[in-house]
Ligand SMILES: Cc1cc2nc3c(=O)[nH]c(=O)nc-3n(C[C@H](O)[C@H](O)[C@H](O)COP(=O)(O)OP(=O)(O)OC[C@H]3O[C@@H](n4cnc5c(N)ncnc54)[C@H](O)[C@@H]3O)c2cc1C
């Protein structure tokens with residue numbers, strides 16, 4: 001089971017997950033933290049529990065997803081939702097699990113001693129991705145993101161796309177011809 | 183009331199496919215009192231059921247049965263199993279067409295005489311002229327309620343159109359307007375007026391846009407002479423020893439094989455499925471497939487020379503608001519070989535929602551060059567290029583040697599290579615489109631590759647002589663008198679215009695011919 005969950009406010013949380021302690025356990029990049037079988041974003045109050053893939057793998061996948069389709073205005077949470085299907089599929093299909101785990105291991109290996117997420121600049125990580133962009137692993141991750149990321153209704157407003165419009169009566173009275181700068 | 187006809191009733195006309203060609207022909211014949219059964223592979227969804235969501239709608243309506251691709255077109259690499267975007271549902275692709283309804287130009291019926299022989303192109307004159315088709319174009323325009331014809335006002339221009347128009351003026355283009363659209367600008371023929379919803383490609387939930395689903399078919403059904411049988415996938419046309427067709431074998435909604443007997447069979451499954459069906463109907467008497475003595479069945483596959491240009495501006499556009507394609511520039515549609523190619527192209531407004539934009543802007547692309555384009559989605563304007571492409575024998579539909587569908591019918595392989603003329607035209611259009619947006623202040627433009635084909639044409643083409651094509655000028659097979667082709671696959675060449683108005687006009691004309699021939703007892 002994979003769940004993206006909103007984390008409870010600090011005072012309702014079990015002890016042991018204080019921000020200081022989370023950071024001590026080792027951060028992935030600067031933002032995500034591994035705890036047990038979960039990837040947690042202490043800043044943004046959500047977590048992603050994995051069941052088939054290692055949580056470290058999932059955290060690296062999230063970073064990889066952002067490097068493939070970088071949108072600085074889109075929070076990590078949506079990238080996490082976009083890649084969680086790989087955990088679900090890995091649970092059902094050992095070949096898929098292998099593809100992802102080995103792919104991430106390979107990515108880390110190519111990235112030097114601190115692994116992929118240890119590379120500080122996006123350019124450095126993208127350079128590694130360019131080396132593997134024709135592999136089935138990369139294509140599986142990239143291909144899944146096209147729908148997994150951009151078909152989330154929650155991200156549409158970030159791009160200024162308004163989605164469904166029939167129930168609002170279309171745009172007849174809502175600005176279909178409101179352009180003013182021409 | 184819709185009439186249910188008996189499987190053994192061999193007096194009916196059986197039409198395969200309920201889209202632009204099949205749905206129109208079915209209603210026309212029913213109006214004349216002729217009994218018709220339409221076999222439709224897809225389900226029936228009424229327009230209230232359409233979904234304002236690109237991927238969900240695609241899942242509801244699109245033909246996703248397996249197909250394969252080959253050739254140098256980029257679609258074969260990016261969408262190897264989705265060569266075309268076609269609908270599998272009652273109404274066919276008229277459920278999610280955009281409504282652009284243009285007549286062909288005179289010279290486009292005479293391409294061989296006008297352009298001359300072109301290396302690598304199988305050009306041929308149509309066996310009919312514009313003058314012969316004009317009365318039927320007029321009927322079709324009235325039937326579809328095409329704006330800017332029959333005193334129907336044009337649609338109001340949306341934001342995307344306004345950007346196009348401003349650029350067209352700057353470039354000195356003369357013919358730019360909101361298009362001849364089969365979309366009601368005011369209520370007409372029991373159809374609502376367009377509410378500028380912006381989901382024309384997902385089916386119009388207001389029923390403002392013409393579709394055989396809610397226009398032709400219910401009218402035909404009301405006569406008691408038309409039955410539409412959904413979830414009925416035809417896979418073989420049977421014939422007798424005398425070489426006349428006698429019925430159609432199909433899989434019904436439960437996957438059981440049935441045979442509907444017929445006096446006449448009309449094939450209208452769109453230009454991939456129609457030749458697939460004829461090829462799959464091969465027998466010892468017709469070893470190369472039905473109606474294929476010329477060897478032309480499946481060949482000369484055309485898809486229009488297409489592509490899109492998107493521009494990003496420093497101020498918002500919201501191109502997705504309102505009609506998807508109500509905007510056109512016609513100045514480049516003329517034949518003017520001084521531009522470096524024969525034939526011409528239209529520029530039409532186009533918008534995709536964010537999910538489809540991500541999938542189609544630059545398939546396979548990634549990284550900041552790609553994502554910074556999407557970052558400005560609401561500052562984008564877009565246009566579509568639609569131009570005449572060259573028919574080539576090598577561009578063809580064949581039956582796949584190994585892969586079969588769930589009914590055991592070989593899937594269609596779609597092979598396509600661009601002709602040099604297509605490439606030259608596309609590049610010219612990319613340049614004009616980019617210049618147009620730059621003239622209005624675009625900070626960046628994107629020459630976007632063709633999408634999976636929406637205009638599929640030519641694979642059972644019309645010809646004067648039986649040796650050059652599959653059907654005569656009435657869409658009647660040269661080889662088999664009671665077999666007709668009633669969709670875009672009968673196009674001899676493609677023209678620069680969106681094809682549906684011509685498909686509908688040909689279907690209306692064909693209905694007159696079939697009725698005549700039936701009463702003369704010659705078929
Ligand atoms: C997104 C989009 C936008 C478009 N916009 C425009 C536009 O603005 N203007 C324009 O002119 N054209 C437009 N088109 C093209 C237009 O939709 C087609 O040209 C037209 O619908 C083709 O008509 P047809 O009769 O050949 O086939 P279709 O309308 O596709 O109908 C074919 C039907 O046959 C059925 N069928 C196929 N095989 C079988 C079988 N073996 N047994 C039973 N049934 C079968 C299919 O399920 C389908 O319902 C657009 C197309 C798309 C996809």
Ligand code: SF4
Nearest residue numbers: 376377379380382386
């Ligand atoms: S924009 Fe108009 S024609 Fe298109 S779907 Fe909406 S109401 Fe229908």
